[in-house]
Amino acid sequence: MKFKFFFLTTFLIFTTLFISCVSVQVKDNTVSTISSEIKKPKNIILLIGDGMGLSEVSTAIYYKDGNPNFERFHTIGLSKTSSASDLITDSAAGATVFSTGVKTYNGAIGVDKDTIPMPTIVEQLSKRGLSTGIVATSSIQHATPASFYAHVKSRRMYEEITEFAPNSGVNFFAGGGLKFFNKRKDGKDLLAEMKANGYKVTTDQLPQAPVEQKELILLAEDGMPKMSEGRGDFLPNATKLALEKLSKNEKGFFLIVEGSQIDWGGHDNDADYLIGELLDFDKTLGVALDFAKQNGETLIIVTADHETGGFTLASDGSDYNKIKPSFSTPGHSATMVPVFAEGPGATLFNGIYESNEIYHKMMALFDK
Template identity: 60%
Template sequence: MTLIGCQEQSQDTIDETSGTNTDVNKERPKNIILLIGDGMGLSQVSAAQFYKEGTPSFERFPVVGLSKTSSSDQLITDSAAGATAFASGVKTYNGAVGMNRDSISVPTILEQMSEQGYHSGVIATSSITHATPAAFYAHVKRRGQAEDIASQMPASGVDFFAGGGLQYFNHRSDGADLIQELVDSGFAVDTTSIETQLTAEKQAYLLAADGMPRMLDGRGDFLPKATAKAIEQLNSGDKGFFLMVEGSQIDWGGHANETDYLVSELLDFDQVIDQVLDFAEKDGQTLVIVTADHETGGFTLSDLDGDYNQVNGTYSTGGHSATMVPVFAYGPGSESFGGTYPNNEIYFKMVRAIGLVVD
């Protein structure tokens, strides 16, 4: 049976008195770290059981939920609509970045927290202008407007960012020098290595023309090192911080239907989750959420030629699927993340957990 236009009624806001939204957390977090495994469905998460040496990070979480991922206009979401749901609490059309379904800009949790004195950061293994990271600091009608997205970074509330996308800052069609604009806005910028020690209050690492290299092609420990730098930098104030870290290329491995690609990116992301949980356990004031914007590839861990003692990655599509994706939560405020809910409710759960006052 094929479903056409038979999606749930999506909401731009969620009533304060409905469903799980009545959760009240007695203990509030100081920090929020949101880790997004792009394209990471339950089968991708399950793959960590079989391909990782040791216990997967996902088994450390006491709270697990399920997120329904459809966008406002289609049963199957893309990353732009999915990330905008997390960042701003609205269901929107595929391709929209920081815009609602009427192409009107909507504030993001990063912007709202920044305005109230929190530090903030975004990290990705894609270009930093790619759909998921962009949805936390930029507002454009179409995700492909990479130069427009980049132009919004200098004046954004972001204090730390790391990823690819250098060409959208220094080799632009309009000739603008956004690297200089970043410097003028207080950023120290490095385009060579995540190993570089920057000392400014705002820090930027743009380390590839577009997306970062694959793990299979030698990206190495960029993601864990960038995450460690971000936490150290952002955790320096009294107010707290918001950090979004994306394992971008789990999605790309799914699109390519290449299990080695997918798994290598998944295990890199898994390492970062462990790292963040170690910090949160010691810190005691950090809410950690791990989820995905959607599943990619229709990935399945099937038997290998009828042998039930071997698993084999198989795929049903080169695109995305409509399956629900898991949500893992740890720390103060994590209790409300259990259950089943639309993806935009994750925004409201984060806002309520930290006690953020928004218009």
């Protein structure tokens, strides 16, 4: 009898302590508030490997010289990626869920299924005085980066997307897309407008150090070159430069980094292209993780909008010691994608959830 009383008392004490430490209130399937016992980050870095499923991540194990940076994460979840219009999402709808928390139709940029503009996380945090940045190996008008600062009904409206950049409030842009600023059908010179809105515009090479003013770095007419075409360390170095700049803000920052061309290698069913881009993305994770480890107030989240190519690391026939990468489609697939998290608030990203939950979890962590 004494043993049962002791066991029951101990169990109740442990349960009470556990709940008080990790309590998270959930309303309508979204995180609404987080108890004060959970440490919140000052900064969040969201790294998106476009088209990156688990097989793509696995290439870092088999093709990288050394341990992949993916192995440095201690929290891993799974995201369900279907859009509001289709079982298989595209990058526009797949990124709009991260930027707005709203499931929408394929092709939508920062708008809901009725084409109504939705406030993005970048816009909301900029109004609070946090610094924001966008880095991509595509043009900055491409579906994923565009979804964080623009609101148009179709991802193909590149010139219209660009018109949102001057007043976006984004402190740091780096990627391609120069022609949509200065070689437009309407004849507008949006580079001049960017400068008039306080941006330092760079179009030749990645600067060695950040400047005080906002920055627009455009190093390609459209998308950046492939890794196999000599892009070099643009993505890790641009990420490092962005972190140097944004971390000067005492209120905190939000940075989006996209490994855009993992997706393009998948669409091309080109394993060498895909693997080269994935390894570049893994190197960039190292930059972010090293910063977060030293900073102590930064949450790193790594995920994908969807998987591309139905990529798999198959055996070469009956030779189980030789991998022969293969594809099942030139399009996207419906498979769940991994979510890696490290830093304050990382435990919220455990489990299996809809992709738009990532937005709600981030916003809950930013709410003081």
